[in-house]
Amino acid sequence: MALEIIESCVNCWACEPLCPNQAIYEAKPHFLINPDKCNECAGDFADSQCATICPIEGAILNADGEALNPPGSLTGIPPEKFAELQAAQQAARHGA
Amino acid sequence: MELPVINNTASEATKSGCSASSCGSTNDQMGHLPEHIREKVFNHPCYSEEAHHYFARMHVAVAPACNIQCHYCNRKYDCANESRPGVVSELHHPEQAVKKVLAVAATIPQMTVLGIAGPGDPLANPERTFATFRSLAEQAPDIKLCVSTNGLSLPDHIDELAKHNIDHVTITINCVDPDVGAKIYPWIFWKNKRIKGREGAAILIEQQQKGLEMLVARGILVKVNSVMIPGVNDAHLAEVSRTVKAKGAFLHNVMPLISEAEHGTFYGMTGQRGPTHDELQKLQDECSGDMNMMRHCRQCRADAVGLLGEDRGSEFTMDKIEAMDINYPEAMKMRAEVHAAIAEELESKRVAKEAKVQLVSIEGIKAKPETRPVLMAIATKGGGVINEHFGHASEFLIYEASSAGVRFIGHRKTVAYCEGGDTCGDGESALDKSLKVLAGCEVVLCSKIGFEPWGPLEAAGIQPNGEHAMEAIEDAILAVYEEMRVAGRLEAKLDEQQKAA
Incomplete structure (x- = not known):
């Protein structure tokens, strides 16, 4: 039972000092969680601390690979709007 | 602590006469501050309109973590080409940041102020923020230190701020009403929980006001920043201005919302517009009846370097700094000479201006x-x-x-x-x-x-x-x-x- 940080992490350091088990460490290209140390904050906090402060939707997954902060849950931006923006930016890059 | 109202009100309000304070140029907003505050801000480009023509500032990006989310911010902050708060090109560890500050101060002697403003919230990164301040206070006592915060954890850090001789703090206060706050802040991180909506906004507002009062009680100068968001808090900001003035903030900076869709913020993605030049000016004029307003803010990046409005950050990337050989004690002497020359120029301009005001009042501009x-x-x-x-x-x-x-x-x-x-x-x-x-x-x-x-x-x-x-x-x-x-x-x-x- 451990959480995982994936590539959408922006390396903001917010989670690192909160981890009660010092399971989170700075790495390239992004922070990582040592699965041997992480117990999802069981016994320490009601909510997993890293996922509770993380500002990036989808950056932290649970043991089943599900996003603890799914798209739209933190920013309030509807996921389809975000997809539109990404598509537009990609098109602009290819056009340039 | 009662602060005087500074006269930079609209011409409609002053056109009835030619009082000593409003005749001639009225843009020297600092001229009417109590002497002890004027002394503190005369060379601070972000606090004095006049100073910003002469003195430079820099921000170091040592504070990436944040404890709240604002709808005008996108936490994917790494961008070289955008100029707005919360954006940086490279993050620094405190030792790197100190090296960078010394290099900039030795190269740009007009640089008088070092601020920590992000890209997250400096007080959500207390170790990195205070390590930077501690080391700079020792090595570069001729640099003013200041910090900009959302205020959530401000009350917890007042003692530490006072210890490092930080005499300028900026708090971003967009509202004093939790119902307005709920439309600006989707969540805060508070006591190990993520608190959403109105409840989170209410805690944030309470902490901001408490922090403001505690800073004023310590004699630390407080500037308040507000982002003007049409239809959300525009009608509410005059009340914010009155409230923070009553509590002793000495300067209010109402800034326009930046909400380009390509920045990927909530407001940008949902079509929330920023104010027009006219709307911003009208609100600033409205607030100026209650409060000394700042009008020269450039909403700079969290790693900006140079005069307000310019950014020389690209001259001071980490690889370039490593190649520089800085003797700061020597640089400090040269800096002192440059500062003295600017102070002299400002003083002679002030004397000339006073003389002119007197001359104009003798000639009687009222006759025109x-x-x-x-x-x-x-x-x-x-x-x-x-x-x-x-x-x-x-x-x-x-x-x-x-x-x-x-x-x-x-x-x-x-x-x-x-x-x-x-x-x-x-x-x-x-x-x-x-x-x-x-x-x-x-x-x-x-x-x-x-x-x-x-x-x-x-x-x-x-x-x-x-x-x-x-x-x-x-x-x-x-x-x-x-x-x-x-x-x-x-x-x-x-x-x-x-x-x-």
Whole structure:
């Protein structure tokens, strides 16, 4: 039972000092969680601390690979709007 | 602690007479502050409108973590090409940041202020923030230290702030009403929980107000930043201004929302617009009855370097700094000389200005008929003089001339349309942008202007003027305003206004 940080992490350091088990460490290209140390904050906090402060939707997954902060849950931006923006930016890059 | 109201109110409010404080130039907002505050801010570019022409600031990006989410912020902050708060190119560890500050201070002696402003919240990164301050206080005692915060954990850090001799703190306060706050802050991180909506906003507001009171009680100067969000908090900000003034903040900075869709913020993605130049000015004027307003803010990046409005960050990337050999004690001597020379120049300007105010009141400006206010745009590189080519200007300073004198209104960003080389292919659209940002201005004063933009400017009702190159901004504006008066150009529109009214 451990959480995982994936590539959408922006390396903001917010989670690192909160981890009660010092399971989170700075790495390239992004922070990582040592699965041997992480117990999802069981016994320490009601909510997993890293996922509770993380500002990036989808950056932290649970043991089943599900996003603890799914798209739209933190920013309030509807996921389809975000997809539109990404598509537009990609098109602009290819056009340039 | 009661603070005086500073007179930079609208011309409508001052046109009835020529009091000692509002006659002549009224843009020296710091001139009327108590002496102990004036001494603290006279060389702080973010706190004194006058200082920002001469002194430079820098931010170091040591504070990436944040404890709240704002709807105008996108936490994917790494971008080299955007100029707005919360954005940086490279993050620094405190040791790197200190090295960078010493390198910049030795290279740009006008740099008097080091701020930590993000890209997250400095007080959500207390170890990194205070390690940087501690080390700088030891190694570079001639640099002023300041910090900008959302205020959530401010009450917990007051002692530490006071210890490092940080005498300037900026708190971003967008509201004092949790219902308004719920539309700005989707969540806060508080006591190990993520708290959403109104409840989170209420805690944030309480902490901000508490922090403000505690700072004032310690004698630490507090500036309040507010982001103006039309339809969300625009009607509420006058109340914010009154509240923070009553609690002892000495300066209020109302900034326009930046919400381009491509920045990927909630407001950008949901079509929330920012205010127009007019709306912003109106609100700033409305608040100025209650509070000393800051109008020269450039909303700079969390790693900006240089005079306000310029960014020399690319000269000080980590690899370049590593190659520099800095002897700071030596640099400090040179810096002291530069600062003394600027202080002397400011003092002689102040004396000259006072003399002029007296002269004008003797001659009796009241005898002149009342004339309508005129907006003028200035192209400047700093130093308080007109010294920028129209085509090279990346921003214009906007001043209002009226029978009450000259006052600074704000700045408007543009794109320098004449950058030379292959970028000039974009010339036309950049000129269009300049024409748009100059809307409402009747004159643009610059050191030089080419043939090409002359026609389009005139056609848009904006008179280009390159006759006052290297002159002091306010003197030039007064001279042009007087020319307009003599030419009878200051009455016509007043008549129209009266007819309309």
